[in-house]
Structures are given as C-alpha cells and as structure tokens.
Amino acid sequence: MNRWDERQVREAIMPKLSRSDWYDLSRDTNWTFRYVTEEAAFPEELSGSHRIPSDGWERWDEPYKISYREYVHNQVTKDTTTYSLKNAVGRSKLFDQLDPGWKSVILAHYGAITMPEFLASIGEARMARFGRAAAWRNTATFGALDEMRHGQIQAFFPYGLLDKEPRADWALKAFHTDNWVVLAVRHLFDDMFLANDAVSMALQLTFTFETGFTNLQFLGMAADAMDVGDLEFGALISSIQTDEARHSQQGEPTIKILLENGHKKWGQFLIDHMFWRSWRAFAVLTGLSMDYYTPLESRRMSFKEFIEDWVIKQFAEQFHDFGLDRPWYWEEFVRELSWYHHAIQLGVWTYRPTVWWNPDAGASAAERAWLEEKYPGWNDTFGKNWDVIQDNLRKGDVAATFPETLPLMCNLCQIPIVRPAGVTAGALDSPAPLRHTYEGRIYQFCSEPCKWIFTSRPERFAGHKSLVDRLLTGDITPPDLGGVLRYMGLSEAEQGRDATDYDWARP
Template identity: 55%
Template sequence: MPKLKREDWYHLGQKLNWTFRYVTTEEVFPEEMLGTRAVPFDAWEQWDEPYKATYREYVETQRQKDTEAYGVKSALSKAKIVEKLSDGWRSILKAHYGAIALGEYAASVGEGHMARFGADSAWRNMATLGMLDEMRHGQIQLYFPHEFVRQDVQFDWAHKAYLTNDWGSIAARALFDDMFAAASALETAIQTTFTFETGFTNLQFLGMAADAMDVGDFGFSSLLSSIQTDESRHAQIGAPTLEILLKYDPQKAQHMVDKMFWRAWRIFALLTGIAMDYYMPVDHRRMSFKEFMEEWIVTQFIQLIEDVGLKKPWYWDQFIYELDHAQHALHLGVYFWRPTVWWNPVAGMKPEDREWLNQKYPDWERVWGRHWDVIADNYRQGNIAKTLPETLPIVCAIDQLPICEPNAKTGKIEPRIVTYKGKKYHFCSDVCKWIFEQEPDRYAGQKTIVDRFLQGIIQPATLEGALNYMGLSETERGTDPEAGQWAQAYAVAR
C-alpha cells in the first residue's frame, strides 16, 4: 500500500462497517450513546469527511507540529519574553491556560464517545484522530506555562483550575459537560465540532495567535497556531453529521445548534471578549472583539449554517445587541470581583483606552463609562474597599456567569426566574431560560456558586469563606496590577 496513491486505497480503509451477527445494531449503538433513532442506520453510510487523513500522515504531521512548537519555546525560554510583556498580556495567558488546558483533556472524552458510538466507520476514524488531538492540546498547554510557575504562582492554575470550585471553573465545566462529557456522539459532533470548533475556537486560537505575534509573544502564537490546525481538521466531523441529520430530524439539528451557539457565545464573551477589548495593550489591538465577531461569526459562520440548511438562531437580535455590551459588562464584573479569579485583571481605563473604546463602541461612555467613573473616584479618595466586593453576585443557572448583560428590548438587566419542582432558578436572558425549559431535568441539579453559598456548603458563609472554597490562597487571588494608579489620570471627577 505505501506504493499506491492514497486515493487508490483510502476508501477501503475508510469504510469498515460490518453486519452484526450475535447482537443487534441497537445494542451496539444504544440511542442514548448514538443520540438518535430518527435516522435509519443505513443512512449513516453516506457519511463522508471532507478532510482525508491517514494515520501515517497524521503521525508525521503531528511530529512536525510538535517539533516546531516545542522548538520555538526552547529557543525563547532564556529570553524571558513573558516577564517583559504587559500586565494585561500576562493576564490573558493565565486566563487562557486555566480555562482551556484541562478542558482540552475533557474534549478527548467527547471525541472518544464518537470514536466508539459514531454510526459510520469514517466518522469513528476521524474521531479517533480527534481524540489524539485533544490529548495533545491538553499536554502542550500544561507544559508551556509550567516554567512560569516559579515566578508567578497564578500560572499553576493551568493545572489547578478545573480541580477547584472557582466560579469560572464551575462555568467552564458546566459548558463542557453539556457539550461533550455528558453528550451523545451525535450531540458532540454537532455541538462541539460544528458549532463550537468551526465557529468559536477561531476567536481564541486564530485571533489570539495574531495578537500574540503583534505583542511579541512568539511562543504563545506558535502554540495557538499549532492547536488550531488540529481543530480545523477534526472540526470537519460536524458538517457531514449535520447534513445527514437534517434529512430526518431538522428540528433536533436546529435545536442543538441554537443551544450551543448561545452557550459558546457566553463563555467566549468572557474569555476572549475581555482579552481583546481590555487586556490587550491598546497600541496592539488590531480589531475590537465586536469586529472580530462580525467577521468570523456574523458573516462566515452564519453563512456556513445557512448553506447546510439551518436558520439563524431565533434569538439573533439579542445576540447582535450583546456584541456591544456583553464583554463590557463581564469585564466590569470580573474587575470588581477580581479576588475571585486566578489572574490579575487590568482595568484598561487609561484615557487612551477609553478613547479607543468610544471609537469602537459609540454607546460605551454612556452605558459603561459612568460605572468606571465611580470606581476611579473611589480610588482617588482612598476608598479602596468600595472597589472590592463584600459578597457574591447573582449568577445564571445555565451559563453560571454573573447576570449582568442588558436586554435588547429594554436596555435593562433583568433576571428571569423559573420555579421548577419547588426551587427557583435565575437566568440572565430569555435564551438561557429557554435552554433550561427545553430539558429541565438535565440542568436542575447544577449548583451555582451562589446555591452552594446559600445551602451552607460554603463555610464560613462569608466572602473569605467563599474564596477559600474556590481554592484561592491569598497569593493566588486576583488584584489590580496597577493598584488603581490608572485612576489618577483623571484629576477631577468625570
């Protein structure tokens, strides 16, 4: 076979389905693990991946990628580039590694579900390579930040974050458990590889790789680029799966994309939105988060889902509205509750920062600037305690994030409340409320950080007790790296 062209034999290795003699197809592929019975099993034989790869090619390519990425890291290790970069950029690194590294390991579980329960052999083959990808992504993103731990203990959260009950870790686990850890093969294919990876991971890996190159962090840029090329390949699992499902159960397909598009948007507004609009040094910002979203999501991803026969999500107006607000609301919340995160949130409120924000978001000053004016006044007056929290915020029972984004229709922050089996659940939006109401038993058992506080799980029932419960020692808690000195740029109250 090595002497043959791949196209001459690949189909023989790709299609290896067989007829079961001692068990039924339903026993081999239970509905709970496959994800549907609406599609006739024979129909899955039409599954065909657009990205062809053999195991031999896969190994050769991955070895080359590792050689390049680890080579760049080794060459730059003595230069101590990260120590020379801005406080905001170091916060981007800490937030990224803590939120993503072990999440990649978890993603290998979802790929493993497809490698066993995907209904066609070609699907299973692609998922096997995808599972190896995700293991690699977890390993490399634990290795890269390890050398920084001796200078800054917050980098240890690359390994620690998912093993704690920090509110950010709870939010990430809630998303990834829903997306692939507790999902069927079908749900993983559409929710993870199509909705999440084809759309949103481009924001983190392509956008941040370009930003890393701009600020001079060539090691991080090389790392992200190496990961994204893997994502681009196994993300191709989603489209052929979706095309087959749409022929037999279009309503299910639309529901899965609508649900996970919203959930992915929420977490990336927090992780990538804050990084692009606030932590990135202003003179290195290529695009605003909104502009990046408009290019990669509003234009390209929506074109993709419409091409396969899906509609825009029903909440599209709220999503478009939030492009101007979500990341700003979340940044304000993260900064105020900064002791509860494992990085040091910069305010990003110097005069040049505000000028840039007002250029990119014409309503920013009117909606968000006035809140920062109060914080700046408190710093100048020496009222540091007023810039810090005394308790925890209300969080959404679906996305596990603070309820802080305004509603498109009213412009107000309005929690939605649902009572289910005698318990009240709070939601940040009509969309999260809708997600819960579609499958209430799936989500009713999730405990938010506030639930744990009110139910006596967190002891003592104080902010200090909550910080200890989250696993944050005094040296790990987030602080303003400028200690509020940015506020002195405003000589008088605005």
Template identity: 50%
Template structure:
C-alpha cells in the first residue's frame, strides 16, 4: 500500500459538495429523486458512512472474493453435484436463481440512483460501490446458474422470471419497485439497504449457505455467503442515513419507511426462504428451522439494530412474530398446490421423519398442517388427480401479490382486509399490507394481480393452459412434485377409514 493512511485523505474524497451557480440545487437534486424528507444539502453533510473503504481497497478485496468463489466452483465442477443432489435441493437452486439474479440488477440501478441523487457525498461514494456489488451479484449468480442450464429448462428462469407475467415475477417486481426505484434516494437508502439488506437478505444468503454447507454444496454455499459479504458493507448506507434523518426530526417518517419495507420484504422472504429451509432441504442437512434463522437474524440482530438507532419496533411486531410460526407452512402448502405455476419442483417434505422434525420445531404442526398433508397423501394414493390441484384460483393480495391465507381449520383466523378505492375493492392478506395501501392509495391502485387480470379477461384463453402460457410457463418448465409423489405413496397407510379424507385440502386454506 502507498505511503499515506486512508484516514489522511479519505475525508477529502467525500468533500465534494459545492454550491452550484449554473443550475439550482433543486434542479440538480429534485426532491422526487433525492429526498422526500426535504433535508438540505448542508444537513446531509453530517452523513458519516460507518463502513469505510477506498477504491483501492475495494478492487483488491473484491477481486480476492471473486477469485475465491470462481475457483471453488471450478474445482468442484467435475464433481457433478447437480446430478447427485436430492431433488428438493435442486429445486432450491432453481428457485433461488430465478427469484434472485435479476432482482440484484434492479439494485444496481437503485444504488446508482443513490450515487446520483444522494445529497451526502459519503452516500454517493458508498452507493457507487453498492452498484458495482449488485452487478457482481447479478453476474456471478447468472454464471453459476448457467453452468447447469443444459440439464434443466427450468434453469432458464434465472434470466427469465422478471421478464414474464408469472405471478411470482409480478410479486417480486411489485416489491422491488416499491422499495427501490420507485423511491427517492433517501427513502431508498432506508428501504433497500436498511430493511432489505440488513434485515432479510441474511435469511436467504446465510440461512441457505448454512444448509448448503451441510449438503456438501460448497460451491453454492461459498457463492451466496460471498455475496453476503458485499451486502454487509453497503447495507450500512442506510444506518448513516437514519442517523441524519432522526437528528433532523424525521423519525416518524423514517419509522414509516422502515415499517413499509420490512413488511413487504417479510411477505416475500417467508414464501421463498421459508419453504426452502423447512421443507426442501433434505432433513439430514437442515441446520436450523426457518423460524430459528428468523430469530437469529431478524429478532436478535435486526430488531436490536432498530432499537439502537432510536427507532421503535414496527407497530405490527407481535403479529409479525406470530406469523413466524405459520406463514412458511401455509406458503409451502400453497406453492405445492400451485406447483404448475412455478419454475421449480416443490418437494412435499412431509415424510414421517420430516414430520417429526416439523413437530419438534413447530409444536402443533401435525394438528395444523399434518392433517392437510394426510388428505393430499390419501388423494395421491387413490389417484384423485383433480384434488391435487387447486379447485379455484387463489385470491391474491393487492399489495404483496401472494395469496390471502392463514392457518387452516382450528384456529383459522383469516380476516378480511380490504379497501374501496375508486371503482373497485382491493383485497389484502393482512393488516400491514392494507396499512401500506392506505398510506398512499394512488401509488398502488390500478395495479392488477394475475387474478384481477383473469377476471378482467386480460388472459385469453382463460383456461389453465392459457393462464400458464400467459405466465410464461410451457410444458417442460412447469413445476411438479420434486419426488414424483413418492413421499405420499410410501409414507402413510391408505386412509380408507377417513370419511373426511375426500375433503379438498386446498379448500382448507
């Protein structure tokens, strides 16, 4: 390294605001792009990014990370892990790449928006690295996904999901666009880097890395934990922004931004990471339950960070904690029923041994969820094909785009949440999603879920095939049970004695 220490010159490189003369400050930093909080450039100059790194260090550290990740992949390429792994694990890889790769790219643009419109030079500089980081995440994950593309058409969704009208793609875009590009730089710094990156990415990128290491999928484990090291750095952009905002009397607005983004992220991450960790990972390789990961990274770590900054726990916190007991279970059951609409093959994950694990991790699981899987198994055993698919289209939430469901049967507590706005009624999965809509109704109104589109006749023909094709899914890439229903055939004795066994499990949702 060169002679001077970073501290000797670092502040000079972030002393780059000046008073413009040939264009106004408002023209260069319009509020709608820069700062919905309306702080001045001078107020933002107190911004002090805590995780400091220079360009020189950045390229050195990042090329080391890349050399490591790519060489582990190359070293293991001949081991043909993909051909030998359990089907459920392969499904996780397909789900991960399809849901994540292009989401990362929207963050490239989001970070660049902070690099352009952030009023604090320190934010602009750290976001410059952030944008590069997100390009790394897009590219390295696409590269790893592409390695096995000749083995499954479903891997095409690594590049495809977000370009389609698949319901999951719509839900992903809706969340990402709401918390990233649809926001000004200051709000985005909270929603993207604080709520999403400091909060939730740990679940997918470290939770799955832990399971992958146990699986022996070192290439994937190393990849996603390496990705997370970039997040740990640039996620700090939001911490410094929150300090400035709170110091300038904007706590209430900042609090609201955290609450909106936290909830929107939770709604997607439970449905993605939850089933992966609690059902799709082969039992012997599970490190912790999804709930345990949530408690490690969200409750113990993120909630504490919220408190430390002087913010409050989100108003729906008790409800959120309660949902860590069941969202992933209803989500998994639903994804399994909707498997034709997915680009991966969900595994049942409910063999007797797996049920014992679920019951241990989630006391009462058998009572709540096991009996529904019993019905499904019975239907499989009796060849009742029509009962293995949803009888009707699920109702989707007009904010998060996921289905409106809850705990089935006993303790069933799905409550109706809706808002009438304009000429129609908007339905929501939960009080927080309704709360988000009601904060800024014109922001979300008019958006059509896939179900709205079906009902409006936008999808032609409105048959199952027509709808699947509208969602970009053709035979050969539509999901099916990962284990060809083997779990249902062998797991249980036939249940001829159950008169209620013909009940449609999906109707219980």
C-alpha cells in the first residue's frame, strides 16, 4: 500500500473533529512537577509571575487561536508570495527610481530593526518557557518562530540591494557598532526583552510596543510604500505586520489576570514605563519618515494625525477597557506631538554624517507649506532654523551647516536632549537637563518621564554610558568629530549626506 492509500484510509476511518473539540486539550499541556518545585521551574527573575498563584494563571486565554498546521500553512503562503515578488522586483530598476527620501526610510529601517527582530525571538522564547500558563507558552512558541522569520527576511531583502546601495549592509552591521542611533535602539530593546521577565515582556513588548506602536507603524509604512511605488518593501512590511497582529495579543490576557488578582499598580507601572520609551523611539524613526522623508505627494496624513488617530483615539481606549489609567505623563506626551520629532529632525539632519542613511531635509517651499498646514506655527518656530540653514547653503557655506560639538544625550533613552523651537534650556517652562545623582554619578535626562523611569529602578540602568559619556571618559580617541565617526563605525563613504544634494535649498 503506498503513502497515498495509507492517508486515504486514515482519513476514512478517523473521526473528523472541529477545532473547538480538540484545540484547548492539545494546547493546555500542563503537568505536575515531581522532582522540582514550581518556584524552581519558574524562577521569579525569568517568569515574573509569582504575584499570582499558579491556578490563577489557568484563566489565561489567547484572543487569536491557531494550530501548528494552520500556522505553517499561513507562513508558507506568505513567504512564497513575498519572496516571489522580491525576485521579480529585484530584476527591475524600481529601487533606482525611488524618491531619495524614501530610500533613506528603507536604510534607516533595516539598520535599526533587523537585528532587534532576531533578538525579539529571545524574548518570545522566554515567554514560551517561563510563562505560567500552557496556553501562553503555546502562543509564545509561535511568536518566537515569527520573530526568527522577521529577522531572516529583513536581513535577506537588503542583501539584494547591495549592488545598488552598499549601505544596505547596515541591516547586519549596525548592531555591531556603537553608532548613537544603535546605542539608543539597543538600550531600549535590552530593557524591553533581553533583560526582562515573561510577565513584564507580555505587557511591555506585546501589549505596549507591538499593539500600541509597531503594528501601527507597519500598517502606515506598508501603505506609504505602496503609494511611493516600493512594492518590495510594502510586501515585506505587510507580511511582517500580519504576524505581529497575532502574537502581540499575548499582553491582553496577561494584563487581565494581573488586574483580576489585584495587581493593577504593577501592571500600570510596566505599561507607563514602556509606553514612554516606545514613544521616544517611534518619534525618531517614524516621525521623521512620515513628515520629512516620504515624498510629499505620497503623504496620507501627518505623523501627529497618525498618532492621534491610531494611538490616542484607538489604543488608548484599551486603557479604559481594561480598567487601566492613562499614563501620568499623558499631557506631556500629547504636547510633544507638535514639536518633538521636528526638533529631532533638525538634529539628525545637522549631524547627518553620524547616521548611515541620507537625511532628507524636507524643507522645500511646498513641503514647508504642508508642514505649516499640519502644524500651525511651524514656520515661525522650526522654519526659522531652516531659514538660516538655507541662507548658508545659498551662500555656498556648507560648512556652517555642520555641528561643532556633540549634543547632550539623555541617560535613559540615549537620544539627544532637545527643546521646543524658541525655548531656551533653563527657561521657566523648559528647565535645564534634569539631573539625578546615583552612587556618586550624575545622570541627566531629556524629560520627567525618562528621569522617572530611571529613578524608579536605578539599578537596572545605572552604569551605562551615553555617546557623550564615552567621549568625556576617553573611550573615544581622538576626542573630535573624526574620532567619533570612526568610533561609530562610519567610513567616509557610509556617512550620511543630504538626500537631495541640497536641491531643496536652491532658489
């Protein structure tokens, strides 16, 4: 009897059950420990679940249910479609025809996100091993497979761009450098999942970061990519987002169990902590991409409108639905929507040699009109800074547009400390960099939330040195811009330049 006949016989004699008849039984593979205690099998440092008794975790139930067979079928289908499209597009001149600013979006994304996708599989694997509910461990196992796939596909796609843009190799190189952007991203993700327990990870990675931010980013980026005509990147991001939408739901049942068992305060703290950290990273990577790097004709909405619609209006509703409060710094977060990423944009463009992509100024006359429409008063605040830059470029004084020293860096988010345009650091409504002394060392911060995160658990963050700290302590030699660029791993050919070669500034 051949294989085909055997399969037909099995299908004929085996009862066919609906998924609801067998799913919970196959998923809930728990057992009673005989040779170790449950505390030893699930150490608090890795599990973070001992606030709640083991039977309390039995109510954990994932919103999105999938079997292994379904999972493999779906992933094979997605990979077949995405890789086939890549092969077809790779033989075309599509990348060469893309807007220079959009090419910068791609390079910045690959360098900042590819390696964290690989590292996220460690976080998912930790939940798959140390999550207290069998259903949770099952879901996290799929999540670990997802993140491995995301790392692999986002390393492979830029590889195909190397003959067109050599800096695409920063998809793998970035995290092996001490570039200032990488220091900030690495600090965030070390905090979020590499040095985290399973419960904290569910709330901070899957609920706060993925549900609240990255799902939305990938949705927006996929739509923008299609509008720009970047079919390859659009298909890639869409393929990843469908995975994120599933495994990001691990946070929902976890926060529900914490609240049901009287641990709202701890859950609120974890979410408030990571919401601010996620906002900081999101503003830098996505704020610049949406409002400055995306071609004007392809901008569907401003970054502020996107956050107001997807985060403030929709994600924040979940705080109320779950019985949580909005973060205590909510008003500061809302105020920053109008200025923070604009200030960062000025900094990144001015320090363009320190990044591996070509920052797009996004300050042509038409773009400035759009910014003024979306952010009333932009021309009277940030526009004045661009006026000076434009005047220097028109006079041929390009050197005047480069920095002479490094900016102050926040010791929590590792991002340069900036203020709203027209507000001097030290003014009553904008104090000098916030400081805190811990074990004899002075740490400085960009905001009250960053200081609060640090001082709430200083042992978690103390000891790390920002880029400026490394310069002052002699780690970078010689202590000048050339030494800094070499320290960050940037050869002259890799250093960022203006994306349009200053076309935007010409009369």
